[in-house]
Amino acid sequence: MPEYRGWDAEVARDVIASHGATEGPLLPILHDLQSIFGHVPREAVPLLADALNLSRAEVHGVITFYHDFRAEPAGRHVLKLCQAEACQSMGARDLAEHLRRRLDIGLHETTADGRITVEPVYCLGNCACAPAALADGQLVGRIDAKRLDRLVDAMEAGR
Amino acid sequence: MKVFVPRDAAAISVGADDVARAIQAEAAARGIELQLVRNGSRGLLWLEPFVEVETPSGRIGYGPVAAEDVPGLFAAGFAEGGDHALRHGRPEEIPYLARQQRLTFARCGITDPLSLDDYEAHDGLRGLRAALAMEPAAIVETVVASGLRGRGGAGFPTGIKWRTVLQAQADRKYIVCNADEGDSGTFADRMIMEGDPFLLVEGMIIAGIATGATKGFIYIRSEYPHAVAAMNAAIDIAYQRRVLGPSVLDSGKRFDLEVRVGAGAYICGEETSLLESLEGKRGMVRPKPPLPALKGLFGRPTVINNVLSLTSVPIILDKGAAFYAEYGTGRSRGTQPLQLAGNVKRGGLIEVAFGLTLRELIEEFGGGTASGRPFRAVQVGGPLGAYFPESLLDTPLDYESMAAKKGMLGHGGVVVFDDRVDLAVQARFAMEFCAIESCGKCTPCRIGSTRGAETIDKIIANRDTGGRELGRNLTLIEDLCETMLDGSLCALGGLTPYPVLSALTHFPDDFDRAPAPAQAAE
Numbered sequence: 001m002p003e004y005r006g007w008d009a010e011v012a013r014d015v016i017a018s019h020g021a022t023e024g025p026l027l028p029i030l031h032d033l034q035s036i037f038g039h040v041p042r043e044a045v046p047l048l049a050d051a052l053n054l055s056r057a058e059v060h061g062v063i064t065f066y067h068d069f070r071a072e073p074a075g076r077h078v079l080k081l082c083q084a085e086a087c088q089s090m091g092a093r094d095l096a097e098h099l100r101r102r103l104d105i106g107l108h109e110t111t112a113d114g115r116i117t118v119e120p121v122y123c124l125g126n127c128a129c130a131p132a133a134l135a136d137g138q139l140v141g142r143i144d145a146k147r148l149d150r151l152v153d154a155m156e157a158g159r
Numbered sequence: 160m161k162v163f164v165p166r167d168a169a170a171i172s173v174g175a176d177d178v179a180r181a182i183q184a185e186a187a188a189r190g191i192e193l194q195l196v197r198n199g200s201r202g203l204l205w206l207e208p209f210v211e212v213e214t215p216s217g218r219i220g221y222g223p224v225a226a227e228d229v230p231g232l233f234a235a236g237f238a239e240g241g242d243h244a245l246r247h248g249r250p251e252e253i254p255y256l257a258r259q260q261r262l263t264f265a266r267c268g269i270t271d272p273l274s275l276d277d278y279e280a281h282d283g284l285r286g287l288r289a290a291l292a293m294e295p296a297a298i299v300e301t302v303v304a305s306g307l308r309g310r311g312g313a314g315f316p317t318g319i320k321w322r323t324v325l326q327a328q329a330d331r332k333y334i335v336c337n338a339d340e341g342d343s344g345t346f347a348d349r350m351i352m353e354g355d356p357f358l359l360v361e362g363m364i365i366a367g368i369a370t371g372a373t374k375g376f377i378y379i380r381s382e383y384p385h386a387v388a389a390m391n392a393a394i395d396i397a398y399q400r401r402v403l404g405p406s407v408l409d410s411g412k413r414f415d416l417e418v419r420v421g422a423g424a425y426i427c428g429e430e431t432s433l434l435e436s437l438e439g440k441r442g443m444v445r446p447k448p449p450l451p452a453l454k455g456l457f458g459r460p461t462v463i464n465n466v467l468s469l470t471s472v473p474i475i476l477d478k479g480a481a482f483y484a485e486y487g488t489g490r491s492r493g494t495q496p497l498q499l500a501g502n503v504k505r506g507g508l509i510e511v512a513f514g515l516t517l518r519e520l521i522e523e524f525g526g527g528t529a530s531g532r533p534f535r536a537v538q539v540g541g542p543l544g545a546y547f548p549e550s551l552l553d554t555p556l557d558y559e560s561m562a563a564k565k566g567m568l569g570h571g572g573v574v575v576f577d578d579r580v581d582l583a584v585q586a587r588f589a590m591e592f593c594a595i596e597s598c599g600k601c602t603p604c605r606i607g608s609t610r611g612a613e614t615i616d617k618i619i620a621n622r623d624t625g626g627r628e629l630g631r632n633l634t635l636i637e638d639l640c641e642t643m644l645d646g647s648l649c650a651l652g653g654l655t656p657y658p659v660l661s662a663l664t665h666f667p668d669d670f671d672r673a674p675a676p677a678q679a680a681e
Binding site (some may be wrong): 015024025026028030052058059062065066067071084085086087088089090114119123124125126127128129130132134137139140141142149 | 168169171172173204205207301339342344345347348349366380381383385387419420421422423424425436437438439440441442457483498499500501503506507538542546567572574575576578588592595596598659
């Protein structure tokens with residue numbers, strides 16, 4: 001499970017400055033910010049707009065266009081369950097339903113204790129070992145309800 | 160003892176790292192000196208983790224190996240290729256591999272992906288060396304003559320794109336590799352980037368030398384962290400060994416290469432949207448013209464090619480256009496790495512000359528469904544590809560034959576479904592997916608996909624009761640599909656009707672309507 005830090009404008013400014021020579025730097029910067037803070041804090045928007053000579057609306061537009069960038073922190077653990085066709089053919093919809101029953105949350109939701117966020121993902125490129133999931137960034141294949149339960153058990157046993 | 164355990168993400172997802180650790184521990188406990196190579200995957204994905212051991216009579220493969228199998232393997236004389244229930248003999252003699260014609264994937268699974276020496280010992284860099292001795296126009300014409308067409312899905316002749324960029328005048332030109340492999344059922348780009356990354360580096364340098372571009376970007380989707388790591392590591396090595404940089408292999412010609420990571424937007428697999436994303440913008444589709452070949456990345460002439468197109472180039476330059484063009488059928492020349500996935504017994508990567516039929520692929524390579532239940536449908540070409548029933552399985556997998564049946568080969572992904580699939584639900588998903596991933600630029604895609612999902616919801620709600628409501632919504636969805644087909648700016652909105660209409664045409668039962676001829680009589 002990754003550890004993230006709280007908002008720090010100096011850190012954000014350093015990240016932006018480190019991309020001074022990058023062509024088309026906005027996406028690389030957003031990835032870096034999210035890897036540090038766990039999401040792209042709204043305080044970063046004016047800094048980005050200022051540094052890259054963009055309007056705040058343009059920066060906001062980019063952040064909200066891409067599924068990866070979060071405006072709010074996710075749960076402490078993130079479970080991404082593939083819901084694309086190859087995984088559907090091997091029971092991915094049933095697995096989402098299994099998770100809903102066990103955790104009492106649907107896709108795009110976080111458990112009330114802030115521990116686990118469940119999200120759909122559309123293809124992890126593991127289609128011959130379907131169904132697939134990404135558990136805290138680790139790719140897992142050939143999952144069934146039992147293996148899914150073990151992943152959730154591990155998340156619940158931790159912090 | 161030399162052992163190979165794949166580092167491919169699919170292998171890791173089913174325990175390859177644990178197996179590698181178990182082999183190290185067992186070898187240490189037995190006092191055996193171990194050389195562990197983390198190779199790419201052979202593409203026999205149902206056998207992953209597929210472990211190979213080097214013996215005097217060649218490499219011997221075992222799979223699928225779990226960590227707990229490792230002590231038993233050693234006890235069975237695994238180090239000498241001893242007999243065991245998981246033993247498959249020499250990998251190249253396994254029929255699944257023996258039947259293939261591997262040109263692009265020739266090295267994948269055999270070499271250490273991050274050893275440039277290994278790469279060169281297996282014919283690597285020969286294409287680049289040949290290209291460096293040629294005039295740019297001659298390189299371009301070689302690619303044209305090979306008949307190579309874009310492997311991303313559209314099938315546009317690669318050499319023609321290159322010719323346009325070569326002839327364009329500009330202060331800077333770019334090579335962009337589209338590695339935003341978002342189609343469900345596809346993983347060939349991922350496998351080759353993880354299993355033979357220098358091949359993509361080589362292909363992109365050749366593209367640069369051929370067109371006068373000095374900078375390349377590889378845009379890899381964020382869902383592929385292993386591929387990102389492999390490409391970055393390969394690029395670092397290539398710079399150290401002066402394969403990349405100010406003087407490629409001491410030729411005096413410059414080529415720089417950089418990896419960029421996407422951010423979870425399927426639409427960025429569309430080439431103009433990808434260029435917008437590389438520039439740091441929302442991935443909104445650009446109208447064409449201007450063509451990216453003339454006004455592409457940062458407004459400069461840009462070659463934008465799929466991973467599989469660029470990785471086909473080195474062998475064309477090495478062995479010649481005629482060698483490559485000998486493979487294939489009709490206007491589909493060369494080989495196509497097909498990806499067999501979903502509910503199938505033996506899923507994997509199958510590189511063959513164009514012309515294999517769907518039935519040969521699913522039945523002979525795939526061995527039927529994984530569940531053992533009857534086959535019902537296959538979707539070819541990703542989420543925008545058509546669903547085919549059993550009666551269309553004799554269709555050859557090439558661009559023209561697929562188009563003739565109102566389908567498409569796309570990026571070569573083939574997803575098998577058993578008899579539990581509900582094609583009305585799949586058709587709804589196609590619309591829903593389009594709604595989730597639409598960039599929003601054009602109305603047929605942005606609004607049509609949402610209305611389409613709603614309309615199919617009504618069909619599903621009414622299909623058991625029948626009646627006028629059902630008939631009206633079926634007419635509506637067909638009209639809507641026509642609008643999206645004709646009126647969308649790019650392939651997302653323009654091809655989403657393929658899975659929907661094919662489901663309606665070939666699986667009318669799932670929509671509770673009579674087959675087409677009977678309906679015409681109404």
